[in-house]
Amino acid sequence: MVALRSALVQKREATLFAGCGIVADSDPQAEYKESCLKLEVMQRSLSKNNTLMEIHDVSPVVKNPVNATYAYVQAFVDExxxxxxxxxxxxxGSRSTPLAIAFASVTTIHSWMHVDERSAAFFALGIAKKLQQPVALICTSGTAAANFLPAIVEARLSHIPLLVITADRPPELRDCGAPQAIDQNRLYGSFVKWFSELALPEATDAMLRYVRTIAQRAVGMAQAVPAGPVHLNMPFREPLVPQPSTEHAFPAPEARNAQAWQGRANNQPYVAISDPLPGLPSPARILQLLQMMCQARRGLIIVGPQNQSTLIGPLLALAQRLNFPILADPLSQLRGSKNEWILSSYDAFLRFPQVVHATEPDFILRIGAMPVSKPVLLYLQHYAACPQIVIDGQMGWEEPTQLVSELIHTDPTAFCQQLQSCLESLNVNQTSSETAWPTLWQRLDQCTQKTLETAIADFTEPFEGRVFTELSSLLPEATTLFVGNSMPIRDMDTFFWCRDRDIHILANRGPMALMAWSPVLWAQVQ
Incomplete structure (x- = not known):
């Protein structure tokens, strides 16, 4: 007796086992084919040095489906x-076999195999986070789907487009003691933007139009602002393998609607979806905001986690014109630019009460999610009466302080460009009029960084912060760095300083604990 999928590994050799559950009405040939498919998955997983594998095989079966399930799933994946x-x-998994084979047949979709569902979900999340594109994630029925939940929660909080597709048993095998069956409807609750239980496969014009529409709707919903995960639950009856079935006869080729079966011409989507980005404030409101900013003599820009690489140019131009220093969170995508207006050591120097006292702001513009830094949060709370405006491009509510005077849902890059354009047309430039405020912040940043560098050089004990000082010097151009939550991202906030290299920094939001500071190092910094 063996498990449905198992292996005996001895040194550099592996013996693989695969099997199927046999019940009264099992078809021996179908069960054998299913066992072969399971075995093939394991063989593929071991074909490289790790558990991830790119599939290059193209199945001719899906291109000429032999049963209703494969006609239906092919149309879905094609869309x-x-x-x-x-x-x-x-x-x-067994129940997701039609999906796996259909995806593997499409050369324009990268297929990755991952044997552990929790790891697979975070792997999909990482791809979507890096590419800012929707990624599909599939699994079999039962508790396999439950392992996706942590990554789905992360995707919802981080606004990452994720298309979660769970295979399921048909209605007659639910809530009746059938194996590998749980209630998968709305399994992820409010952590997905949209859920749909799809109809059982049928090879009719109407049902193929239906499943193509669902595919487009799901992707469109995942990408629409605010982006996030969607969940499709797809029930399948046997046969799960591509073998002929007499249960649902195909319509004759001449009776099939070309758009339903083959899709629209020129690879066009069956339903084109347009979701415009949030609009800019009215011209009158832009002028009011500019008046507030130009009257400020101690303005500050705080940029939290955000993923727009286009933000840096317009933001720097705006900061220089207004004399507003920029506090750049490690996930702001701004620390790849070494510029005197972009500060990265604030997490250390804002811990000193005398520094907080000397840097009272009279206007704060905050862009993106709430920064990682606890000292920044305490700084904002200390100056609770200071006017604070938040620019949120994800139509969310990134405001845990309860102190913001205005929250504007708009695209951050377009907003900064609009402000900069208005400043130019009005010929407003405060760069030469008042330099004491930005100079104070810039000197604090430079002095703190030098002090930390000296302290770390003299610190002989192993210390996590040194990882990030080394990385900031060693990472090559166009590197993507993924940082763990809690202590790693907080250490990075303090010890990863700006460099003139394009480094894309990503992290999962996660429940982040407060950073514990080393008393010895802190004494040396003081």
Missing amino acids: LQRANVHNVVICP
């Missing part, structure tokens, strides 16, 4: 690639 889904992470 996903038309919606610009280019990556799918597949977890092994």
Whole structure:
């Protein structure tokens, strides 16, 4: 007796086992084919040095489906690639066999195999986070789907487009003691933007139009602002393998609607979806905001986690014109630019009460999510009466302080460009009029960084912060660095300083604990 999928590994050799559950009405040939498919998944997983594998095989079966299930799933997957889904992470399983085979047949979609569902979900999340594109994630029925939840929660909080597709048993095998069956409807609750239980597969014009529409709707919903995960639950009856079935006869080729079966011409989506970005404030409101900013003599820009690489140019131009220093969170995508207006050592020097006292702001513009730094949060709370405006491009509520005077849902890059354009047309430039305020922040930043560098050089004990001082010097151009939550991202906030290299920094939001500071190092910094 063996498990449905198992292996005996001895040194550099592995013996693989695969099997199927046999019940009274089992078809021996179908069960054998299913066992072979399970075995093939394991063989593929071991074909490289790690558990991730890119599938290159193209199945001719799906191109000429032999049963209703494969006609239905082929139309669904075809529509996903038309919606610009280019990556799918597949977890092994029996009930999801039609999906796995259909995805593997499409050369325009990268298929990745991952045997562990929790790891697979975070792997899919990482791809979507890096590419800012929707990624599909599939698994079999039962508790396999439950392992996706942590990554789905992260995707919802971080506004990452994730298309979660769970295979399921048909209605007659639910809530009746059938194996590998749980209630998968709305399994992820409010952590997904949208849920749909799809109809059982049928090879009719109406049902193929239906499943193509669902595919486009799901991708569109995942990408619409605020982006996030969606969940499709897809029930399948046997046969799960591509073998002929007499249960649902195909319509004759001449009776099939070309758009339903083959999709629209020129690889166009069946339903084109347009979701415009949040609009800019009215011209009158822009002028009011500019008046507030120009009257400020101690303005500050705080940029939290955000993923727009286009923000840096317009933001720097705006900061220089207004004389507003920029506090750049490690996830702001600004620390790849070494510029005197971009500060990265604030997490250390804002811990000193005398520094907080000397840097009272009279206007704060905050962009993106709430920064990682606890001292920044305490600084904002200390100056609770200071006017604070938040620019949120994800139509959310990134405001845990309860101190913001105005929250504007708009695209941050376009907003900064609009302000800069208005400043130019009005010929407003405060750069030469008042330099004491930005100079104070810049000197604090430079002095703190030098002090930390000296302290770390003299610190002989192992210390986590040194990891990030080394990385900031060693990482090459165009590197993507993924940092763990809690202590790692907080250490990075303090010890990863600006460099003139394009480094894309990502992290999962997670429940981040407060950073514990080393008393010895802190004494040396003081």
